[in-house]
Amino acid sequence: MTVNVNGTVAAGWEPVREEFGAFVAAERISPExxxxxxxxxxxxxxxWAGxxxxxxxxSGVFSITKGAAHLVVALLAQDGVLELDRPVSAYWPEFTGDGKEGLTVRQLVAHQAGLVxxxxxxxxxxxxxxxxxxARLAGQKPRWEPGTAYGYHASVxxxxxxxxxxxxTGRSLQEVYEERIRAPFGIDLYMGLPEALGERWKPVLDTVLTPAQAALRAAGAARAPELQPVAFNQHRDQPMDLVTFANHPRVRALGPASAGGMGSARxxxxxxxxxxxxxxxxxxxxxxxxxxxxxRPHGAELGPDRVTTESDHFALGFERQPAVGPAAFGHSGAAGGQGFADPATGVAYGYTRRRFGFPGxxxxxxxxxxxxxxxxxGDAGRG
Known part of the structure; x- marks a missing residue:
């Protein structure tokens, strides 16, 4: 496959372009x-390439959106507007029953509510x-005693x-994000895509599997933990399709904070x-x-993730980045994208792909x- 790599890198960063070009050239179908x-x-x-x-x-960035959402939470906690160790019910009185009333904001953000x-x-x-x-989850019985386990609340x-x-705050998370973070910094990542930017939007594309990949995906689905299809909203008679979700006009318009953001790698x-x-x-x-x-790790002492079976995965709303370093935090997205910050190296990374990677x-x-x-x-720091 021949797809041109476009764009620029600063002096000393040429190996990153080479790695990006090598990956694109190796793909059967353009990753966009x-x-x-x-x-x-x-x-x-x-x-960019495609x-x-x-x-x-x-385009849709899926759970990379969670990074933007939890940056809002971190900022409000830093301001003292939210107290992480205060019960959720102190802010949200309807959030009670079946042990929910004792769950703290910190535990909620760390995927410990049991309300997948x-x-x-x-x-x-x-x-x-x-x-x-x-509103619906406030009355739902948790899948485990809140605060005693954690599991990826992928869709909610x-x-x-x-x-x-x-x-x-009296404002939606999307409004706070727009006012405190996106607009002041001119960030090209939206929770609710303005109609004026519609010409720049392109749909997420499904992957095209080889027979071997299709067999592996089917085998993986058969072995999935019990709560995994529930967390990904696939336990319905008509399971949610992630490509359809990302491209749905209401998702683009409202920007649900779990996975409905629209943005670019920039x-x-x-x-x-x-x-x-x-x-x-x-x-x-x-x-x-x-x-x-x-x-900082949150929930490692509670055992493996009840949804994904992963261990020691979450920081405070963000995903830990062990391949980067202990100070790094970020979040990936279902199509294959990734974003993270590393204060230790001064790196901020954004990668998106419109075509789903395998296995997701x-x-x-x-x-x-x-x-x-x-x-x-590292080479720049030594120069």
Missing amino acids: AQLAVYHRGRRVVDL EDTGADTL NTDEGFDYEEIADDALIA IGALTGEVVRRA GVAALYAAAIGVLDGRPALLTPRTAAEVA GVAYENGALTAAVLKAA
């Missing part, structure tokens, strides 16, 4: 990918509406934390650059103390791309 990296105050990587993807193309979905799930119109999701965590934000990288203060020399959104707190979740190429980025950052 973008890569952007900030390092200590400047953008040093700005690359038949229908440009520098400023916007309702018994009946949500259709596409409903899954776009965070307020509706939150943004609605749950968003309701706490709304009760504490936007993802800028989000994390703004968090740690490496965006064009502007002050960091998070103090070093807050950045360290959101990167953070795509394999992020490993080599991240390694190339960190090496270039």
